[in-house]
Amino acid sequence: MVHAPAKEAAAAIPLLKPYKMGQQELSHRVVLAPLTRCRSYGNVPQPHAAVYYSQRATRGGLLIAEATDISPTAQGYPETPGIYTQQQIEAWKPIVDAVHRKGSLFFLQIWHVGRVSTTDFQPNGQAPISSTDKQITPDDSHMVYSKPRRLRTDEIPQIVDDFRVAARNAIEAGFDGVEIHGAHGYLIDQFMKDSANDRTDQYGGSLENRCRFAVEVIDAVVAEVGADRVGVRLSPYIDFMDCFDSDPEALGSYMVQRLNKYPGLLYCHMVEPRMAIVEGRRKITHGLLPFRKQFNGTFIASGGYDREEGNKVVDDGYADLVAYGRLFLGNPDLPRRFELNAPLNKYDRSTFYTHNSVVGYTDYPFLEEKKEDSATRPHSHTNQS
Ligand SMILES: Cc1cc2nc3c(=O)[nH]c(=O)nc-3n(C[C@H](O)[C@H](O)[C@H](O)COP(=O)(O)O)c2cc1C
Numbered sequence: 001m002v003h004a005p006a007k008e009a010a011a012a013i014p015l016l017k018p019y020k021m022g023q024q025e026l027s028h029r030v031v032l033a034p035l036t037r038c039r040s041y042g043n044v045p046q047p048h049a050a051v052y053y054s055q056r057a058t059r060g061g062l063l064i065a066e067a068t069d070i071s072p073t074a075q076g077y078p079e080t081p082g083i084y085t086q087q088q089i090e091a092w093k094p095i096v097d098a099v100h101r102k103g104s105l106f107f108l109q110i111w112h113v114g115r116v117s118t119t120d121f122q123p124n125g126q127a128p129i130s131s132t133d134k135q136i137t138p139d140d141s142h143m144v145y146s147k148p149r150r151l152r153t154d155e156i157p158q159i160v161d162d163f164r165v166a167a168r169n170a171i172e173a174g175f176d177g178v179e180i181h182g183a184h185g186y187l188i189d190q191f192m193k194d195s196a197n198d199r200t201d202q203y204g205g206s207l208e209n210r211c212r213f214a215v216e217v218i219d220a221v222v223a224e225v226g227a228d229r230v231g232v233r234l235s236p237y238i239d240f241m242d243c244f245d246s247d248p249e250a251l252g253s254y255m256v257q258r259l260n261k262y263p264g265l266l267y268c269h270m271v272e273p274r275m276a277i278v279e280g281r282r283k284i285t286h287g288l289l290p291f292r293k294q295f296n297g298t299f300i301a302s303g304g305y306d307r308e309e310g311n312k313v314v315d316d317g318y319a320d321l322v323a324y325g326r327l328f329l330g331n332p333d334l335p336r337r338f339e340l341n342a343p344l345n346k347y348d349r350s351t352f353y354t355h356n357s358v359v360g361y362t363d364y365p366f367l368e369e370k371k372e373d374s375a376t377r378p379h380s381h382t383n384q385s
Contacts, residue, residue: 014314015307016339018060019321021298022228022266024105024176026321027060029314030335033302033323034064034109034179034233038353039361040081043069045091048357049081050098055332055362059103064179064231064269064323065095067111067186070166071159073129074187075121076113076145079355083108083169084162096174107231108170109179110163110221114187115148115196116241122146129159131191131213132198136242145241153201156213159187164220167230177229180217182255183271185241188214192255193245207247207254215258227264231300237273237287249290256294268295269323272303284309292318307338333366342367 016028032053040046057063069075069082082088092108099106115130122128130148138144151159167178182188190196191213197204203212222230236245236252245251252270259265273287284304292299301313302323310322328334330347337344351360 013307013338014311015322016335017314019298021062021321022264025060026062026105028058028335029319029321030061030310030328030338031300031302031321031323032056032061032063032328033325034066034181035325035329036066036077036080036353037361038077038079039355039357040079041355043075043080043082044088045081045095046357047094048362050095051362053095053106054098054102055366056328056334057099057102057104057106058335061104061335062321063099063104063106065106065108065175067109067181068166068170070110070112071162072123073126074112074162076117076128076186077121077353083110083166083173089169089173092170092173092175100174105176106174107177107179108173108175109181109233110166110170111181112159112162112187114190116145116186117148118144118146129155130187130196131203132196134196134198139242150199153203156203156216160213160216160220163217164224167221167225171225171229177231177266178221178225179231179233179269180214180221181233182214182217183233183235184238185243188217189235189243192251193243195239195245196243207250211251211254211258214255218259218262222262222265227262228266230262230265231267231269232259232265233269233271235271236291238271252288252291253294256291260294260296265297267298267300267321269300269302272301284313286313286318289318307341310338330364332364337367340367 015030019026019029053063069080071084096106115128117128119125127149128146129151133148133150135147136145170178192210197210202209234255236248259268270288270291273285288301298320300321300323301319305322305324313319324334326347330345331337345364348360
């Protein structure tokens with residue numbers, strides 16, 4: 001009998017190399033970015049979320065669950081999940097179990113939208129709360145957010161405490177940790193950025209003052225669940241929701257230095273500045289490099305990455321992990337597709353935020369299923385990015 005010569009195992013691409021995050025062994029670097037999907041009816045997570053998340057779970061992977069309301073005033077979009085009632089905690093448990101059974105770590109992103117809301121979402125139709133009473137300037141989307149009410153100084157500790165309790169609840173539900181949502185123009189970002197913070201108390205004015213709310217939230221959450229179960233998401237360069245800073249580099253640096261003061265804080269997750277288009281292709285601008293260099297812990301980069309750019313940034317040490325949003329949304333087996341350099345499903349933007357429990361949610365085909373499925377799929381996905 002003739003044996004074929006032993007083939008050398010193909011070297012793993014950088015994205016599929018193992019990584020030790022704190023005490024956790026990850027088997028690859030392809031993280032599911034937090035993605036609001038608006039399918040938690042009545043703010044209660046639903047059984048279909050167990051299907052959706054476990055489809056995307058891999059042994060040794062890291063999933064970050066969608067932004068989740070910390071309190072009744074935290075909501076700004078329809079059918080977002082909460083983590084402030086016992087019913088919500090219980091509803092998360094089977095979802096977390098399903099992900100754990102597949103061997104992934106699972107973090108919950110905890111948020112408060114602040115002024116990115118309307119009176120319709122607020123208890124008793126009250127005004128959304130914020131760092132400011134300045135309303136978001138309506139843009140082309142025709143979405144009009146209500147004029148917010150500026151929080152009084154003495155009300156702020158309660159909001160900080162809501163974050164703390166939400167983190168504790170997330171751990172009770174079984175999550176491995178929480179990601180504090182300090183990005184994208186929501187409440188924490190409203191305090192941090194000078195376009196949305198016009199306060200004159202100790203939470204406004206200087207950079208230190210504007211970051212005070214964020215730091216108090218992180219303090220409280222770290223004290224409650226431990227630094228090794230806390231990640232923080234920041235987007236100093238993003239101007240979403242009329243929320244931008246006149247000196248994003250100083251803001252990002254200040255926050256990273258603050259994060260370094262928590263020994264063992266698990267990760268810093270930063271969103272890239274907008275993409276540059278170079279020769280017709282989107283290129284990562286590597287605008288997060290100063291923050292990456294300053295941060296002592298695990299650094300996750302996200303925003304616009306594909307396989308090639310992800311491999312590049314892991315290989316050159318710009319990021320430890322890369323979080324994928326839209327590509328992971330449309331490809332439940334994204335790490336496997338990256339491994340094989342297989343073609344990707346196109347994501348369907350029109351169903352990002354719709355409420356169906358299957359369509360555009362759990363019906364994106366896996367690689368192996370693709371051939372037989374494509375003929376019978378009820379709708380085709382079009383990439384409108
Ligand atoms: C449908 C959708 C929902 C999103 N929801 C959240 C969210 O809940 N929390 C968050 O921090 N970012 C959210 N984002 C931003 C993504 O996490 C990610 O940063 C963004 O999509 C850019 O990464 P990508 O180019 O890999 O998609 C969302 C993006 C999309 C497309």
